[in-house]
Amino acid sequence: MRAVILSLLLAIPAAADTASVVTQHIRPGFAAFAAQAKALAAVDSCDPAQLRPAFHATYDAWLAVAHLPLGPAEEEGRSLAILFWPDPKALGPKAQRTLLTGDPAALT
Numbered sequence: 001m002r003a004v005i006l007s008l009l010l011a012i013p014a015a016a017d018t019a020s021v022v023t024q025h026i027r028p029g030f031a032a033f034a035a036q037a038k039a040l041a042a043v044d045s046c047d048p049a050q051l052r053p054a055f056h057a058t059y060d061a062w063l064a065v066a067h068l069p070l071g072p073a074e075e076e077g078r079s080l081a082i083l084f085w086p087d088p089k090a091l092g093p094k095a096q097r098t099l100l101t102g103d104p105a106a107l108t
Contacts, residue, residue, distance in 0.1 A: 029065040030073075036061040059083065 036058040043054050062083055065073070073079050087093075099107065 026065070026068060026070075029061075029068070030071070033058070033061040033065055 036054070040051070040054040040058045043051055045051070066079065066083070069079070073082065
């Protein structure tokens with residue numbers, strides 16, 4: 001009986017409808033992210049109050065596809081460059097602290 005259940009469970013990925021996942025989730029998700037990122041780039045002010053709505057929309061669009069490790073988003077570490085948060089190892093603050101407490105000449 002275990003063998004039957006195991007074989008049925010192993011067959012589930014083979015029965016997945018890859019085409020519908022691509023057309024209904026992956027492509028629209030990355031298209032939405034691209035559109036939101038373009039809108040964020042078009043904001044001509046650095047005022048946080050004006051940037052915040054566009055950033056949040058871009059962030060939400062990225063979260064919809066961030067779990068998909070494929071395509072151009074994974075080339076050259078772009079997924080980390082897109083949004084380096086959360087930072088579970090606190091690498092950002094550690095690097096900044098090292099720069100701030102180090103030799104000031106190294107910053108120029």
